[in-house]
Amino acid sequence: MTNEIKIFCPATIANVSCGFDVLGLALESVGDEMVVRKTRGKGIRITKLEGQDLPMETLDNVAGVAGLALLSEVDYDGGFEIEIYKKIKAGSGIGSSAASSAGAVWAMNELLGKPLSSLELVKFAMEGERLASGVAHADNVAPALYGGFTLIRSYDPLDIIPIHTPKELFATVVHPQIEVKTSDSRKILKTNISLVDGIKQWGNLGGLIAGLFTEDYNLIGRSLVDHIVEPIRSILIPGFETIKSEAIKAGALGCGISGSGPSIFALSKGEDKANQVAGAMRKVYQKIGVDYDVHVSKVNTQGIRVISSKR
Amino acid sequence: MTNEIKIFCPATIANVSCGFDVLGLALESVGDEMVVRKTRGKGIRITKLEGQDLPMETLDNVAGVAGLALLSEVDYDGGFEIEIYKKIKAGSGIGSSAASSAGAVWAMNELLGKPLSSLELVKFAMEGERLASGVAHADNVAPALYGGFTLIRSYDPLDIIPIHTPKELFATVVHPQIEVKTSDSRKILKTNISLVDGIKQWGNLGGLIAGLFTEDYNLIGRSLVDHIVEPIRSILIPGFETIKSEAIKAGALGCGISGSGPSIFALSKGEDKANQVAGAMRKVYQKIGVDYDVHVSKVNTQGIRVISSKR
CATH class of the missing domain: 3.30.230.10 (Ribosomal Protein S5; domain 2)
Structure with a gap:
């Protein structure tokens, strides 16, 4: 035993x-x-x-x-x-x-x-x-x-x-060394959302689930959009918009806030791409002088x- | 040509x-x-x-x-x-x-x-x-x-x-002979929803998409829930709650408003079940004296x- x-x-x-x-x-x-x-x-x-x-x-x-x-x-x-x-x-x-x-x-x-x-x-x-x-x-x-x-x-x-879970899906996660408490990042959320944003959100969630089942990486990428929480929470994360745009430029399918932050995740097709995204993220935080950790991992x-x- | x-x-x-x-x-x-x-x-x-x-x-x-x-x-x-x-x-x-x-x-x-x-x-x-x-x-x-x-x-x-689309999925649709204009049924919707209801809605949509891809009829049924629109629009449809509960009792996986109504749809596994649901819907409208059409159809x-x- x-x-x-x-x-x-x-x-x-x-x-x-x-x-x-x-x-x-x-x-x-x-x-x-x-x-x-x-x-x-x-x-x-x-x-x-x-x-x-x-x-x-x-x-x-x-x-x-x-x-x-x-x-x-x-x-x-x-x-x-x-x-x-x-x-x-x-x-x-x-x-x-x-x-x-x-x-x-x-x-x-x-x-x-x-x-x-x-x-x-x-x-x-x-x-x-x-x-x-x-x-x-x-x-x-x-x-x-x-x-x-x-x-x-x-x-x-x-x-x-x-x-x-599609086989070639890799995540890159960058953690800027600042503290954001889950309880604080919940407080800043609004208790109501517009129906229009809600429709966009459930359209994207449906697209993401469909993309995962059909291993359609392009669809997964198109669906990784957050109209509800990211516009609010991202202001707590230094360099968020730059990290996101550089990750996409480096080939990520999509990029967003991990949980309640401050870590930022990107998903990519294949490990090489995920490593390139990690490199792009590093550069941003080196440039603006934020301490960070980066992880690359298969799902x-x-x-x-x-x-x-x-x- | x-x-x-x-x-x-x-x-x-x-x-x-x-x-x-x-x-x-x-x-x-x-x-x-x-x-x-x-x-x-x-x-x-x-x-x-x-x-x-x-x-x-x-x-x-x-x-x-x-x-x-x-x-x-x-x-x-x-x-x-x-x-x-x-x-x-x-x-x-x-x-x-x-x-x-x-x-x-x-x-x-x-x-x-x-x-x-x-x-x-x-x-x-x-x-x-x-x-x-x-x-x-x-x-x-x-x-x-x-x-x-x-x-x-x-x-x-x-x-x-x-x-x-799972092979055995059948729809039953009952059309009560009353007029609801799409434009009117849009007007009564609220422009804002609570975040809590939004989360429930995209959870269910994700579940429905997953259920369709995996042909999990039980999951399809559990996901056929509408926290946003049905509570408001159903008041325009005579006998909605009774039709819905009788459809579920007759074996439907789920039941809701078709489009902006007034038709009510149910989804069932197999044609027999869909016909039983049609029978249950007929009974309700016969009892309350509403004219109706019923259709049973494969998806x-x-x-x-x-x-x-x-x-």
Whole structure:
């Protein structure tokens, strides 16, 4: 029987331009690692947390809170210890809290013999998101748990639809080293939108979903347009318009804000193009003197995965 | 060389619940017939119009106006005569004007050796829609011309995406014999919607597109929800809520307003179910004493088609 596993927890891009609050995708080469082991003692303890300065108290840690939500619903007498090796920067907009929340519950489910469905795991992981941002959103934890693109068709009842992921789709993500809190970037959104903008948005979301299923990269690119949130949130991100236009010039299919920012993502067909886009993004931030990280990654179709396990 | 063709012009269902202004589908067994023939004389003449009381003056007739838009753009010295045999009732909400507009330009393109793309034909047919309702909408003419489900991803530039149509998808349409003008049913819509309702709407549209591509009938049904328009427009349609709940009880996947109404559509898996839904709808209108027509039809994947041709 496996008592301990080490897992990879992918970073994720939520919203994906036209899919505000409903769409997300998982990355392949950007993510955290976690070690989760069964203990005789009950409850959950975060025994190690490296890479980021985050609370280790179970009730203050997203992995702890998500894990407790799961523990309260399964038939298991023991508990878990969790070690978290953060590589995703907190507040970067690529699902740092989601990786920890989703990773914790995914690993626990593995160690317990998989009694729970992916949909149930999303519900528990959402409790971690509630702690992190005040809103139990699912658009990062769902792609982390399912892999690929996932659509949250509905929150009530929760309905998650896996969307086909074209093989040559790569993401480039640039993270300008400024802080934008999810809660702040939500506050500036308007509570009403014009019907005209709404029609454009659902037209584009329909186009994106169709482009993903038919592997029509050009259609994917044409659909990566956000009439609702990007015009407002992009003002919080230095150099956004320049980064976007340079990414498109370098061959990206489309470019937008990752989650609530400040990271900016672009999607490209093929790794070479994604690397060229990364180069173009670097140049912009070097020129305007903003510190940054850049990641290039295939879209991850597997989600969280086991790196190693111990009896 | 073919000088005259007789064509079938399908009725269409626009909006399809969650796809307001962007989605439409074509019907197989409900539609008009038209005869279009080349003439030496220039211009367009409507020489016959049976079945409905509609204007025959070229500039007052949607087929005439759409045809003139086409004529102004092609290299052709002659003109056309058009006979229209209406079976779709004007103002019923299943694309009566669209069938005539789309039929006219489709037939002319056939007779001229197909110099124009389907996308170009949509643009000409939209001029007929502008005459009919004051708005050059494309969500009826596009499915009439392309067949199946079509998504209008964008109006500017016009971008039409054919969506895969599951084989066993049948529509039931009930037309209560009351008049609702498209222009009136547009006026009662609000110009703003809440962001929360918008998110629900694009989540459902994404789910519907995914359900169509994966032939997931259950997902199609779950996605046929309209948070934006149906709550407002349905008050113009007698017995709407009862029809809808009885259709669902009879096994329909979903049910909503066809276009701007007053027709109500339901989608079902298989013809038997669609017939049962028709029976349930009939009962409701018989009980409350509203005159009605009911149609059951497969979703038409071909669009407009030639019935016969003459040299």
